[in-house]
Amino acid sequence: MFAYLVRRLFLMLVTLFGISVVIFFLLRIVPGNIVDILFAAAGYVDPADKANLEKELGIDQPLVVQYWHWISGFLRGDFGYSYVSEKPALQEILPRIPITARLAGLALLFSASIGIPLGVISAVKQGTRLDYALRVVSLSGLSLPSFWLGLLVLTASVAMFGQMPLFNPNPQSFGEAVATYCIPAMVVGFRSSALTMRITRSSMLEVLRQDYIRTARAKGASDAAVNYQHALKNAILPVITVIGIEAAFLIGGLIVTETVFNIPGVARFLVEAIRWRDYPIVQNLVMLIAVVVVSANFIVDMLYAVFDPRIRYTD
Amino acid sequence: MTEALLEVTDLRKHYPVRAGVLRRQVGTVHAVDGVSFTVGVGETLGLVGESGCGKSTVARSVLRLVEPTSGQIRLEGEDITHLSKAALRPHRRSMQIVFQDPFASLNPRMTAGDIVGEPLAVHGLASGKELEARTAKLFEQVGLRPDQMRNFPHQFSGGQRQRICIARALALGPRLIVCDEPVSALDVSIQAQVINLLIDLQRQHGFSYLFIAHDLAVVAHISHRVAVMYLGRIVEIAAKDELFRNPRHPYTQALLASVPIANPLARKLAPLVDGDVPSPVNPPSGCAFHTRCRFAMDRCRTERPALLDAGDGHQVACLLNDGTGRGQ
């Protein structure tokens, strides 16, 4: 097991290296760079100015050199300077991370705490009206684009309370904290809770027919105990997988939500940075996201072993 | 029993025992601990023993479904212990297994007909109508109705499932069938049918069986020779009549004495051996059976008896009477 861990860690590093190469070169494949964009914004192109600027930013050097500069800096913790704001990239990125992390965490929590129980109920009551109702409700989560859901929430709040929750980085009251983080998180979570619920349902249906469920019933275990202790624990693997994936893709979902709710998190920031071809920001941010994703996958893998004793990771 | 179809030499299979958060290995299960035997062409070797003594592990090792820790398995003279998966595949036609747990060994999403017909399809022996006909034939052979071919495993009773497994094993006409308790879930009349079928097939085609069962009566009927296992080792092996008439190992004797007799007037349900079954993780020193043996001597606690010939090819691993076991 220890050997396995060491190897996993090593492989995570390999993955991260792979990601760094991919993102680095993908960005370079995309036509246009910060200089083009700056000039586009200024509405003119002057070849001399352009060359100067490229030199200043070091993007005239061979790619390999640029890569080496970046990655060696990254390893030293030197993230370079944003091309756009000319501030240290780390200083730009860091304050935004907790915002998105909070949102993502809440969204996942919401998705799991709604999706799993509803999935269980709907599986247990398969074929009843309740099952139909829950499925239809969860589907509405899947069928509404999240920007519409977000706008709907905002519009409704304006129409009903004459108020709109605008992001406040330092919420003063509990209500503001809810408005700042929980509502957007719920909008994101609602969608992924639908997926969680459906996977839970399907997985539970599979498990509920197993003999050991009958055994549990035969012991006189209550429905709740049967469904949650016996069945759910057996059915949870695919659910964990999906939640893990959702966690990774949450960044994508958050882009739109951060835009609609105007939250200055990393997701929207990343999009802006790509638009500006702000390599130092994009590269480092993607790497940080990658670290999170890779760790999330690792945790998911470890959770498999926790939930299913038959899965053992040996060397 | 002229030539050996299967030859197992000093087979060992150890499973690691893990514990703790980091799942460090804290011990080893000596599931099979040095087992040697041969099965001749057209011969049935019965394998009995207490539960958990490693019979299934032997069975699965023979088919290379678990990788043995050490030892050698020769099929038709060829060493298959280290063959690659691909190289092994052609040999699979000549050896088949009937699993102990019939339900779990049936794919819940395939119909019984598909399950039984699949080996034929896989090895390209039949297809289309012919496949169906041959599958139907197999169903009839094991006492199932062909109209059950389109049912799913969960729709069968325990005994019926076991017969599906037998039919699947028979499909390829293998030379060796490892039967891991193939009739344990069958009622006696069908058990009789199946055993008769196995016997008939053996007579017609010279099949060999490694036949694992708890029911000594069944073993007695089908086997030519019988091996008795205890805690990962063979403690006694002999020709059937010799073994039943003249069991030498105290465990064998206890086994024979424990067989329930189908006569309500002759009740004798007092267990002959008592005491805890020792664990394969920490097998007792010396003779593994000494903890439950009524005749255990001091020597038995320290000295491990070897499997010795006590005459007429009757081998026994017991220290009593100069290593020939307890006479009758």
Next chain:
Amino acid sequence: MRGSLRGSNSHLPLGEPPSPRPSPRKRGEGEDRAHMATIDYDLELRRAGMHATGGWRRVLFLAQRHVLGAAGLVIMTAFVLTAIFADFIARYDPLTIDAARALARPSLAHWMGTDSFGRDVFSRIIHGSRISLAVGIGSTALGGTIGVIVGLTSGYLSGWVDLVFQRVSDVLQALPLLVLALIMTAALGPSLPNVIIAIAIPLIPTVSRVVRANTLALRELPFIEAAKSIGMSEVRIALRHVLPNTLAPLIVLATAQLGSTILTEASLSFLGLGIPEPYPSWGRMLSESAAEYARTAPWLVIFPGIAISLAVFGANLFGDALRDILDPRQRG
């Protein structure tokens, strides 16, 4: 909970004289007498599908049994047919601009009104089904197929293949979907195939992880061992034995994804990365500029919204039913 159990225990001491208790409540598993007496065997059998063997009868029976699923199938079929015959169904050219009839309310002439360009919303939705379904089905199929292959291979073979595949999907996963889409559209320009590929790529790790997780569990089951003992090739085991047993979550996932890819395209459009104008896709119709008309011309957002929702509902309801139908234990 436990208290009540003990309570009823006390009613059943050894040898207590029979005390039949009337029970008005409805029960889950067993049946009360009153009900037993009135069991309509024929009806029950019909429900079990006895009279529905083979061909159309079976389809009809399944449709009856899975009403929601049948509805889903009907919706999906309708959409597919719409997409195929869009040219015949649409009453106007979806691209023709007419300032004179801009922002017309829904009427007999324009069933779903017109947009700010004076284009007929109904015709645009009809034509939009082509693009939206192409995106939905195309990217789900593409991502799903590759995902299944990767997941099966890595789960079944495990070992280093697994490790490598998982790392690759880690890499894919670590690049957020919209980032990928941004980069793809920036590099290649926004076009239908590019959007499909951009949406399909993140599906690969999703599907492959689910399949792999299932495969890992299945690999340990005796019936896989049984398949090995027959001498089946690994590929065949993977396809015939492992895959069908992972089908249930796969179907649910795929149909859920089918819906969400349509939405993803909408999100891409929202960020200006979707299928380019003027070709109508439902997502584009719902995108940013439409949002500005949400109040003044609600039909601009209601109808494409309904179209998306219907497609998502259709796909998912059908998927649920398919899952149930393919579950042998449900077949009675």
Next chain:
Amino acid sequence: MADKSDLVLEVKNLKTVFFTNSGLFKAVDDVSFTVRRGETLAIVGESGCGKSVTALSLMRLVPDPPGRIVGGSVSLEGTDLLTLDEAEMRAVRGNRISMIFQEPMTSLNPVMRIGDQIVEAVRLHRVMSAKEARNIAVEMLRLVRIPEPARRAREYPHQLSGGMRQRAMIAMALACRPALLIADEPTTALDVTIQAQILALILDLQKELGTGLVLITHDLGVVAQTAQRVIVMYAGRKVEEASVEALFADPKHPYTRGLMASIPSVPASGAATQARLNEIPGTVPSLVRLPQGCAFAPRCKLAIKRCEEYPPLQDWGGGHLAACWRAADVAEVA
């Protein structure tokens, strides 16, 4: 049947059917029997004849759909289980009536430790601390002769051999000392020495607690050694019922007689060669398309025209019931 107070279980005209797409399976068709305190009733019969479904019906655990108990009554200690609501039934299950399932491999929860599964059974019906329950669990495992019970209690089912799993099942079923124990082939996976131990254990507990035991088994040897009364089922129906002595001495139904003849015996006088066993020719009929009248008729040497009419259970004295028109002739012909 003089003293009814002695009855633990009284099953009357139990009828359980499966509604399947290939038709109506009458898995249990009009079966009645009783079990007294401390009594062992064995159920034997062809594989697939409805024994397990009978047992599941008693527990009200028949999978629905497709199964359904459509008639009869099951009274446990005077309470008709079929009229209880789910919550009341739960209080009974595992407590007053418990069951050892046929398939030990799949009947244990693969992701729960063995010990926890037993602890759960105990704590559902007894108030006690987790520690006490754990001790009981370990004790039960020891009782069923599992070595190193404390360690095994912490293991998962897949780490145990088949026999151990079955014993774990037994431990779980017995943990609450039920009034009625249904054992569906409890020892098929055990070697005879352990089987003897386990059966002795079950019988001990039975004696001590007055537990009624319904023992479903194929092993007629076990039946002979443990049961007081036996019912023989064929194709969903009870075809014979008798005290164990009467049944072995004088089976009245041709099917029972066929069964008896098929029993292999340990050759005391060793026949060196393999011996073919007696078998009953033919196969079990499909439960959907049962032949008119007696279901065994097509395989029966004694079948006559009248067998197209279903023979009622007839009492041959001493509670020996048999459903055969030719019960009187069975002994002579065979």
Next chain:
Amino acid sequence: GGPKQGGILRMYHRDSPGNASIHEGATYSLNVPFMPVFNNLVIYKQDVAQNSMDTIVPELAESWAWVNDNKTLTFKLRPGVKWHDGKPFTSADVKCTFDMLMGKSQQKFRQNPRKTWYDQVNDISTDGDLEVSFNLKRPQPSLLALLASGYTPVYPCHVSPGDMRTHPIGTGPFKFVEFKANESIKLTRNPDYWREGRPYLDGIELTIIPNRSTAILAFVAGKFDMTFPTEVSIPLLKDVKSQAPNAVCVVEPNNVATNIIVNSSSPPFDNIDIRRAMALALDRKAFISIMFEGQGDVGGTMLPQPNGLWGMPKEMLETIPGYGPDVNANREEAKKLMQKAGYGPDKHLAVKISTRNIPVYRDPAVILIDQLKSIYIDGELDVVETANWFPKIARKDYMLGLNLTGNAVDDPDQSFYENYSCGSERNYTNYCNKEIEKLFDVQSQETDIAKRKKLVWDIDKKLQEDVARPIIFHARTGSCWQPYVKGVTVMSNSSYNGYRYEDVWMDK
């Protein structure tokens, strides 16, 4: 009552400007938040909507004078003005600023989009700390107009261009506090402002909200005192009015011309017939009706009257091919031209129309494609990411492009030289007509406004007839603020010049 002191003006910002240096930018996203930080030498009077020579008032300069045959423009500077960091403001700062703009100093801007504005300036000379002179090559009366633009703040000498991008220092009514990209921009009152009693506001806070719907909702919900100026589209304006009936809203032209850039250097648009046909096919009214529900202006290069100062009279405009009221007649003519060029009902001309992937660019392009259908041209939209837009245009890798041209000041010099003179970098089409260029200089030197207007009209007409860069329409947009916000004037012929905000106050 009279103006009140105090309060922070909350406003949203439509997007995150790349940096804070007005001189390096070419979008009013920069002017709005940072103009309050600076002062110009002269400025358009902030409470008059229409910018013109007559509304130019002194700011850092106390007075100005044209001397030396109108070839020197001399400013007397205001004494005692301090930069926000406490350093005194002198004539050196002015010289530094304009030297840098002309590219003559050591320090360089990263980009310098308005360099051409000073093509006629020879050099800047100072006379003591409080006098500075612009020495011109030839008379250019409009230089003063350019200097009065919001685009022409005076930068301090002692701050490097790089620092000006991240932390601008000015002399203006508000001091820069912070700029968090994609988040917010904060300004605070400059207590040492040279103008007594100004500004009224304690500060200005801009929250960056790129999503227009969210932003408008927030405004309606009272989260903001003011929308981003000229960012409320016509449909949204209706929304605001219905949801917040008290809000004050104005709709004004923003002097941004939507136009087609034609690649006349390669087929098919090297053929003047096809260019003309295209121009004839345009139904400008339809554009305006779709994009602005009728609230837009048809005109030539210069913003039409009455908001614009230089727009040609309607009668003259309608004589230009394609501007005539009878669209169908125009299109018949266009078809003939197309047929002459070899196209017809059976032989359509396939054309790619490139544009940026932003609704204000994309939507007119979509309409254009539809309109070109009527004259045998099958257009296909080619949306281009911002990063690739100018390189693509510069490479001449397009056939038609749909473009927006914003005019910082309503003055022909600015728009003619910038967009149509032969060497100009912003002359994307590389349209080069020496004769017309001579006319540019003629009008530029003309000091008589009436005469100059006539010249300008003729030039404008010629430019349209050459179909170099046909103008489709001039947009109008809305701005809204809460009723208690006073002293805001939205300029009606420019969207770059009206954001000093020193006179804005809140009646709360």
